[in-house]
Amino acid sequence: MTTLVQHTETPDPAATHRTLRTLAGVEARRYARHPLFLTGVALMVWAMVGMAQGLASGTGDAQLLLVSDGTTVPAFFLGVLGVLVGHRLTRSMARSSEAVEASPADGVTRTAALCLACLVPGLAAVVWLAWNYVAMAIWPGPYSAAISSTNHAAMLSAGVVYAMGGPLVGVMVGRWTRFPGAGLVAAVVLVGWSLLGTFGLLMSASRVGTLVHLNAPFTTWVSSDSPAAASWVAGGSPGWYLIYVTLLCGVAASAAMLHEAWGAQRSRLVRVWAVLVGLALLALALAAASDPTRILLPRG
Amino acid sequence: MIRVTLRGVTWPAVLGGSAFGAGILAVCVAYAAGGPPLMYVRLALVALVAAAAFVLDEPAAAAVDAVPATRRRRTAVRASAVALPLAVWTAGILALERRNNVTAVAALLVEGAGLLAVAVALSAILRLTGRAEPGEIVASALGASMLAVLIFNPSPGSVPLFPVGDGWAASTAIWCSLAVTALMLVVAVSHDPYRRRERKPFVLRDRPK
Numbered sequence: 001m002t003t004l005v006q007h008t009e010t011p012d013p014a015a016t017h018r019t020l021r022t023l024a025g026v027e028a029r030r031y032a033r034h035p036l037f038l039t040g041v042a043l044m045v046w047a048m049v050g051m052a053q054g055l056a057s058g059t060g061d062a063q064l065l066l067v068s069d070g071t072t073v074p075a076f077f078l079g080v081l082g083v084l085v086g087h088r089l090t091r092s093m094a095r096s097s098e099a100v101e102a103s104p105a106d107g108v109t110r111t112a113a114l115c116l117a118c119l120v121p122g123l124a125a126v127v128w129l130a131w132n133y134v135a136m137a138i139w140p141g142p143y144s145a146a147i148s149s150t151n152h153a154a155m156l157s158a159g160v161v162y163a164m165g166g167p168l169v170g171v172m173v174g175r176w177t178r179f180p181g182a183g184l185v186a187a188v189v190l191v192g193w194s195l196l197g198t199f200g201l202l203m204s205a206s207r208v209g210t211l212v213h214l215n216a217p218f219t220t221w222v223s224s225d226s227p228a229a230a231s232w233v234a235g236g237s238p239g240w241y242l243i244y245v246t247l248l249c250g251v252a253a254s255a256a257m258l259h260e261a262w263g264a265q266r267s268r269l270v271r272v273w274a275v276l277v278g279l280a281l282l283a284l285a286l287a288a289a290s291d292p293t294r295i296l297l298p299r300g
Numbered sequence: 301m302i303r304v305t306l307r308g309v310t311w312p313a314v315l316g317g318s319a320f321g322a323g324i325l326a327v328c329v330a331y332a333a334g335g336p337p338l339m340y341v342r343l344a345l346v347a348l349v350a351a352a353a354f355v356l357d358e359p360a361a362a363a364v365d366a367v368p369a370t371r372r373r374r375t376a377v378r379a380s381a382v383a384l385p386l387a388v389w390t391a392g393i394l395a396l397e398r399r400n401n402v403t404a405v406a407a408l409l410v411e412g413a414g415l416l417a418v419a420v421a422l423s424a425i426l427r428l429t430g431r432a433e434p435g436e437i438v439a440s441a442l443g444a445s446m447l448a449v450l451i452f453n454p455s456p457g458s459v460p461l462f463p464v465g466d467g468w469a470a471s472t473a474i475w476c477s478l479a480v481t482a483l484m485l486v487v488a489v490s491h492d493p494y495r496r497r498e499r500k501p502f503v504l505r506d507r508p509k
Contacts, residue, residue: 036440043448076451084440180313180357180436181350184443185320188346191447192324195339 019105023113027089031117031167034085040077041124047073048131055139071159074128075218078121079166080187085121086170087183090114090256107260108269111175115253118167125163132156146297147233154238155221158245162218165249166190172256194218201234210236211288217248222297235292240283247280305369305377310357313435317351318385320344325392332399338464342450344392345412346443348385352419353442354435355381356427375424375490382416389416407468414475414482418442421482421489428489 031037093110105113133156147155166187173186193216200213201223213219214236221238224231254273261269324344328337355378389412397403419442426434449461459474460467 036444072451076448080447080451081444084444088436088440179316180310180354181317181439184350184439185316185347187443187447188320188343191451192340192343195343 016109020109020113020116023105023110024116027113027117028120030089031085031120034089036081036085036088037078037121040081040121044073044077044124044128047077048128052135055135058139070132070156071162071218072220074121074125074159075162075166078125078163079218080191082118082121082163082167083170083173083187083190084183086114086118086167087174087186088170089117090171090174091183108257108265111171111257111260112253114171115168115256118164118171121167122160122164125160129156129160146295151238154242158219158238158242161242161245161249165217165245165252168249168252168256172252175256175259190217198223205235205292205294207288207292210234210290210292211284214241214244214287215284217245231297232294233297235290235294237287237290240287240290244280244283244287247276247283250276251280302377305374306381308358309378309381310354310433310435311381313354313357313439314351314381314384317347317354317439318388321347321351321385322388322392325388325395329392329395329399332396332403334400336396336400336403338462339450341392341396341408342446342462345389345415346446348389348412349415349419349446350439350443351385352382352416353423353438355379355420356423357433357435358427359433371492372487372490375486379420379486382420386413386416389413404468407463407472410472410479411462411475414479415442415446417479417482417486421485424486424489 090111093114169186169190170183173182195216197213197216197219200209200211203209203212213234219234219241221234222231223234251273254269254276258266258269258273321344324340324347328340328344331337356375358374358378390409393403393405393408393412396408397405419438422438422442423434426438431437446462460471461474463471
């Protein structure tokens with residue numbers, strides 16, 4: 001006679017952490033070797049060289065690039081391309097689900113490992129951020145007096161968050177959807193949402209305009225009324241915006257893990273997700289509630 | 301044969317991409333009174349191009365390659381599914397023109413047709429290398445490239461792939477030639493893999509007497 005015994009013992013947290021660390025290492029290596037990530041890094045290096053040449057020759061508004069393109073480059077080359085990388089890595093794991101499910105790690109741990117692998121593009125973006133600061137030290141721009149160092153740091157640091165946010169959205173979409181091309185659809189949605197945010201820059205300086213501008217998952221702070229006109233920095237709080245996009249990353253990661261969670265773990269993750277959504281909305285409100293006055297940048 | 305081959309097309313991707321593109325185009329038409337929102341119109345094109353990239357996906361290629369119908373013939377039938385994203389694009393551009401007559405209809409139609417042809421050609425090339433389902437890779441690569449060009453908006457002196465103000469004539473010429481090249485490539489690379497080389501017939505040499 002066979003006796004069935006239900007295994008009710010809770011897993012050892014240390015063993016779970018060890019498994020997560022090992023899996024995260026494997027996923028990080030897979031991420032770092034992905035052709036699309038390597039292409040993004042190569043293009044970022046190319047942009048770095050191009051910007052350095054512009055700054056060294058002092059042509060046009062090259063110094064403004066450090067404020068405007070300081071986040072656009074990692075946002076696209078690591079973030080938008082990262083949506084596709086994250087999605088493909090997640091789906092490739094789903095294709096071999098029979099083998100993966102036999103492993104000792106549960107679905108939440110595997111998804112958490114994928115989310116931790118998104119630190120790889122974050123690290124690449126940190127290198128880009130460091131290069132921005134080196135470039136600013138070598139070629140100081142006239143904007144230095146117009147934007148406070150704290151706000152400037154928050155504006156540029158958002159690039160690191162964009163670089164991790166895109167892949168996290170890719171993991172989330174890969175977990176929740178099964179139709180082919182979902183990764184590209186997610187990338188198009190993110191780009192479309194970011195473009196909608198630029199309508200806030202076309203509106204007059206107001207808190208509503210700032211809210212329209214800052215609700216997007218990616219934003220540029222420098223704009224101008226026409227190509228010939230002087231540039232200005234949009235209103236709102238870069239610090240609270242940075243917190244907002246960071247919380248959006250948390251929302252994406254918890255939503256991705258939610259797909260595989262069951263029972264008490266699921267209800268705990270739902271609570272975490274709801275809290276993160278609430279905090280993100282609060283951070284967005286605080287970012288938009290800040291002074292909407294636009295700061296005119298002196299010409300180089 | 302045609303019905304069976306068409307049934308093998310990855311319709312969820314083709315229909316999904318076309319529907320997504322149609323949705324974006326519908327919003328563009330609704331807000332086109334002040335001028336066609338070309339950036340969003342081209343975002344719709346990204347979705348349609350992704351849909352077109354999936355038409356040559358053949359998960360059962362190993363089995364299908366053995367049937368009497370040649371790959372070139374199957375490709376011709378499958379490529380007819382591109383008519384769906386192309387119809388969505390044409391309808392969207394014509395609707396934009398009705399709403400706002402400054403829309404460069406002919407140039408945008410050629411641009412769309414050219415990109416859809418390039419998507420199919422890239423899928424055909426990848427399929428020749430042994431990938432039975434090249435759609436996901438082509439959609440990702442081509443879509444990401446399109447998004448890069450749209451976002452970074454190359455300098456006015458560069459090739460006008462997606463013009464906004466000037467450069468429509470040059471863009472039409474580029475997309476026209478790319479479409480023709482893509483079509484020729486699709487025909488060229490759609491031969492059956494096992495008919496790649498003409499083997500010399502094996503002849504037994506006469507034994508020396």
